[in-house]
Amino acid sequence: MKSDELYNRLKRDFIREGITDYDWAARMPGLHKYLHDDFIKTGMGLMCDFTDKIEKVYTTVFLSDRVLSGVLSDNITNAMIFSHHPVNWDIEHHNGTYPPSEKYLQELWDRNISIYVLHHPLDNYGEYSTCKTLADSIGLRIERPAFLYCGALCGVIGTMDCRSISELHEHFSRAMGHKTSLHRYGDENIGGKKIAVCPGGGNDSLVINEMLENGIKILVTGVTIVNDHSRETHELEKANGINLLGGTHYSTEKFAPMKMCRYFESLGLPAEFVEDEPKLYDL
Numbered sequence: 554m555k556s557d558e559l560y561n562r563l564k565r566d567f568i569r570e571g572i573t574d575y576d577w578a579a580r581m582p583g584l585h586k587y588l589h590d591d592f593i594k595t596g597m598g599l600m601c602d603f604t605d606k607i608e609k610v611y612t613t614v615f616l617s618d619r620v621l622s623g624v625l626s627d628n629i630t631n632a633m634i635f636s637h638h639p640v641n642w643d644i645e646h647h648n649g650t651y652p653p654s655e656k657y658l659q660e661l662w663d664r665n666i667s668i669y670v671l672h673h674p675l676d677n678y679g680e681y682s683t684c685k686t687l688a689d690s691i692g693l694r695i696e697r698p699a700f701l702y703c704g705a706l707c708g709v710i711g712t713m714d715c716r717s718i719s720e721l722h723e724h725f726s727r728a729m730g731h732k733t734s735l736h737r738y739g740d741e742n743i744g745g746k747k748i749a750v751c752p753g754g755g756n757d758s759l760v761i762n763e764m765l766e767n768g769i770k771i772l773v774t775g776v777t778i779v780n781d782h783s784r785e786t787h788e789l790e791k792a793n794g795i796n797l798l799g800g801t802h803y804s805t806e807k808f809a810p811m812k813m814c815r816y817f818e819s820l821g822l823p824a825e826f827v828e829d830e831p832k833l834y835d836l
Contacts, residue, residue: 574595577596610823678705698710751772761793
């Protein structure tokens, strides 16, 4: 497929009017020569325009060294990496996001492998969104989208059959494939109660306040560590009896790029999800 054809299709299908994103380029000093002008301006869409044709797509959550080296080890050319984030993630050693390695960007350029990024546009509620795919993975019966942030509805509200918070915690851990966190600030009995799902960095006062306005006391998200950034939100949850479950940034958002493989395959392109590793420090 011609690369411009795919880029335009992605823009038409996912980048909605009113959705904005961070100034990611400002967090990438020294890398601007690799970045597309539109990405520098908007923080979304075509990040690195390195090829005229695309014969395969790799999907991922972060542009980690592990992911990029894995793609390059395939010895492929004329491909595209579709990433949810234009950066890597590690709050233990890097205080959050940090840019991809320049050596890998140069090799991707040399090998004609572009990068396309949808951060908030993929968070926005829809068939392939991070919130819906996480909700589907845990069996949440979605009632409605919620949590408007930067023009995107980044979460959902729904119900499940779990009768206790302990049962939900065990179920969540099985769905994530590793241990998860439970900050037990609320009731053990949750039968029939509504549950909020907001992947990744959803443990935020904006989310919690909207939950409180709607009488919701259970949040399933990604990052739940208690640190200087989150301490005030944890205090808000404690004061209001909100149970908080975390499954890491990576694991709660991986289901969206996994499902995006179906999207690319429907366009006639082979697609492969590139596994990374969850940062359990997030919990």
